[in-house]
Amino acid sequence: MSTVYSVEVPDAPTIPGEGKPRRNPFFDELLKHPPGVTTLWENFLHGLKESDGGNFLGHRPIENGVAQPYVWQTYPEVETRVINLGSGLRKLGLKPLSRLGLFMLNCPEWTLSELASYLHNFTTVPLYETLGIEAIDHIINETSMEYVITSHAKAQYLLNEKESLPTLHTIIVVDHIDQNLIEYGKSLNVQVVDFLKVEDEGSQNRVKPETVKPDDIATICYTSGTTGLPKGAILTHSNFVALVASLTSLAEKGKFFDVSKNDVHISYLPLAHVYERCNQAVMVYSGAAIGFYQGDTLKLLDDIAELKPTIFISVPRLLNRVYDKVLAGVKAKGGVAEWTFNSAYKQKKALLSRGIVNHWLWDRMVFAPVRARLGGRIRAILSGSAPISPDVLDFLRICFSADVYEGYGQTENAACVTISTYGDTVSGHVGGPQPCVEVKLVDVRDMGYTSQDKPFPRGEICVRGYSVFREYYKNPEKTEETLDKDGWCHTGDIGLWDSNGRLIIIDRYKNIFKLAQGEYIAPEKIESIYQKHELVSQVFVHGDSLQASLVGIIIPDSEALLGWARKNGFADKSYKELCEEPKVKNYILQTITKFGKEHDLKGFENIKNIYLSPEPFSVENDLLTPTFKMKRHQAQKHFARQIEIMYFEIS
Structure with a gap:
């Protein structure tokens, strides 16, 4: 059955x-919340008890440009620092229910700041650079933000923007601070303070914590809209602890992986997004250890090798990269090695239909080097944020001999809608x-x-x-x-x-x-920019959630294209022939890419391949509505073959 x-x-x-x-x-x-845990501060207290004094937050000090072994703070040590930091922030003038900006890469100070906010009922508001200057200004101003905890580099960034940020008056810097930055702040009527000094001040002047209720706002998390400025989703303490209740209760019934104080999680997915904050809430509840990456994704595998996590929570973009590299390496070896790998892979894939992810021989002989890429101790893998290919899920189960799960959720539901369950090795669904x-x-x-x-x-x-x-x-x-x-x-x-x-x-x-890496794309915004270029008459931007980049169908402006052709050695070609010419395609792609960057399109918003069509979008060919709006669903079907070829060309 x-x-x-x-x-x-x-x-x-x-x-x-x-x-x-x-x-x-x-x-x-x-389920509403775990027993006795109705807020995120109570969630931490539960983890504090479960941890039995064990490690909590780890980071790698950098000495002479070289990352050192992980240095750890225990749960009791973090509790003391959080109490001090919360009191220090209160002494600085930050009041309960006020907005506290967090603008930095994942690091222990982020989690310390977040926990202090849960203790004193501050509302955290994450900021991240990929939103762009206009969006960051909008978030700070819309929330009337006065205090931001940030790094030195981003403090400089905020001070440079101060003229557009009238409410901002205090910046707390988590790494290094120098007199020049302090003086620059003074000249703009902004107080620049050292994070450790705020802690020290709080240790000498303890302030009674605020009573936090489940329905109080834990965070305002801004997420991209279809066009224009981002919008802030209000998430309460109750929203987050409901997710914790869901996953821990599933684990108790043997339907999900059980997190304990013996587990180690690597934090590299942006804490500015809900996904990683939910991941951490589950880890904290169970007293698990959290090790932070250096802040450079190019060095992530080095951090993983050093940390040796037991749980790996990721997004399709990174998991796809592991998949591609492993299979490319196998193909490069060729011969007996390739034959052995493929034979072992085929045998283990057959076992998946019976819910089996282990093999007594192949796991030792063939797949041990693959497991070593993620530290060698991974027992559970969770993919979220965007859809992932069934082939990649099968690969993870086969090569890592791990339980692999896929979840589905959004910022608006605290990353919590559906989840696959233990023992279900069928791919292609989200549970x-x-x-x-x-x-x-x-x-x-x-x-x-x-x-x-x-x-x-x-x-x-x-x-x-x-x-x-x-x-x-x-x-x-x-x-x-x-x-x-x-x-x-x-x-x-x-x-x-x-x-x-x-x-x-x-x-x-x-x-x-x-896209596959979890970035939101508003195609109409991108199309409106490209259509401003003289060579572009119409454009359809397409993104595949199993792909990491965009492609586009472009209808060139015939007059502009023929004029360019006469000056560049293509005078003998017709408009249709120009659309079929690879050199013309490459020129238009390079031109609009440069144009997009000049008009503030982010890297992931620029299309990476194009198809030039001589046939305009029209009401007659069912690609436009009677009011001349793009019928996106129809366009995707109409150009399905061209889209498939474009992705193949850039794969």
């Missing part, structure tokens, strides 16, 4: 145009609902997806429950678009329920999507 991963909610009404809500089958009611939420599919008739589809119901994924955000900060219009009157969060993703009640993501409803 096959396992069922979701069940319809008993007595749920039948509503036309949508399927019935589904819940996790292993729990009778939605059943987390125990703290219920999920339903709503018809999207203009795309042909309905809850009555056969063999499987399809529709927009909607989620309701304890992990769902409260609202977008100061943005009722966007809140109303995402949260309906019954509390359902409309994700914009299209899914289907398979025969076992697992969710499969098949499409995107809203005109925004993620």
